[in-house]
Amino acid sequence: LQTNIYQKWNWDLILALLKDFSKLANQTQGDLYERFLDKLFDFFKPENKDGFSSIQLTDSLSNVTCRSLIAFSDLLVYPSRIQSNHIKYIASNIARTLLTSINDALKQSILAMTEDIGRAIITEHDLLSKNSVYYYLFLGRLSKTAFGVEALTESEIFVRLLEMLRMDDCFATSAIVALSSFNYYYDGSCRHFLVQALKTPCMALRLYCTSLLRVILRCNPVAFGTWGVDLLCSQLHDTNQTVVLETVSIIDEALEDKRLTNIFHKQWHALTALKTKSSYLNDIYHLISARLCSIPFNQLSAD
Structure with missing residues (x-):
């Protein structure tokens, strides 16, 4: 990562380092790994116009950068209240900061749509053509753990998503991608979001959510x-x-x-x-x- 040109980065190595983080954390210099994660954070944050969110889905780097983002989400394994100089806790907080950045981007996109304030950072059109759609996979990955759901709630992600539901079909694509990404097999904010989506004024979204119940049913009838x-x-x-x-x-x-x-x-x-x-x-x-x-x-x- 010595260059700022992400196209020249060794993404296979980056992905391997992120996946093996739990093993490497006790063997690597904390400050070195922290700089590594900070550099990745700058690349992943939505407001970076020349970073992750700008990559076209047809780009050869789209897949590996998406997998790296998902691996980055797996760093968030500790509650925010725990303070430590250990690299595992530092990494968890960096991942949490990225979550906050995504929430800010969604908030700005809503303001741009409703009040014409500023520029939308994550647009509906971008979700169909750019890597920004994978931010919802990042959120969905976090929803599989208790710490992840806690972080999603603390960062007000669900507040943003519920605001989108109240805007009829203006953010229908965002809502659909989010709904498709979450884990619903225990009671909590994800289920509440689904329940609210089933009541939205947008008929197409209600129909999609209803069809999603079939997918959930087939995945695990007992949990259903x-x-x-x-x-x-x-x-x-x-x-x-x-x-x-x-x-x-x-x-x-x-x-x-x-x-x-x-x-x-x-x-x-x-x-x-x-x-x-x-x-x-x-x-x-x-x-x-x-x-x-x-x-x-x-x-x-x-x-």
């Missing part, structure tokens, strides 16, 4: 559990027929799992209100009733 079934039941009350039909299709698939069938059966009383809302929802109610009745009684719990 009660919270997932609750969301499906609530989506049956959506005002858009396409969303409702997608929900019915997912419920049909969910009922193939005995554990989810029992959960759904216990909540059946909550769906009887569908009959009185409209003739269309009445048909949906009878369709789901028929599907539930097709399940052998020995697959349902006695209670």
Whole structure:
């Protein structure tokens, strides 16, 4: 990293050093590794016009720099309140600083859109063509750990994302990429964001979120559990027929799992209100009733 021209950096070596950080931390001079990480931080931060975010997705360096960014996120393994001169804690704080920088970039992009203040740093168009889309993978990677979710919350990332949801389809691409990146298998801010996205005024986004429930279901039916079934039941009350039909299709698939069938059966009383809302929802109610009745009684719990 002796040059400022990132195209000349040895990215395979950089990626290897980041991946092996936990092993190398006790063998490397702390100040040397800190300078190494600081240089990478300057490259990764969104406000750097000639850094990571400016790389086209078609560029040969796009893939390896993305993998390096994800490896960089893995450095954040300690709470911010812990202070130490050890390189592991220093590295964790540098990764946390990058998270703050991403939040600031999102905030500036929202201000540029809503109040025409300054320049948008992460634009919807850039997400389709540049490496800036990978910042959401960085956020998603952090969402897999308790420390990561804590850091996301402290940096107000979810505040920014919820602001985007309230702007109809202005940040639909950002919301979709974020939703696709998060981990939903334990209760917390990620699930709350998904729940709010299912209620957004943007129909296309609601439909995408509903379809995302199918992906979550297929990945882990057990973890999907009660919270997932609750969301499906609530989506049956959506005002858009396409969303409702997608929900019915997912419920049909969910009922193939005995554990989810029992959960759904216990909540059946909550769906009887569908009959009185409209003739269309009445048909949906009878369709789901028929599907539930097709399940052998020995697959349902006695209670």
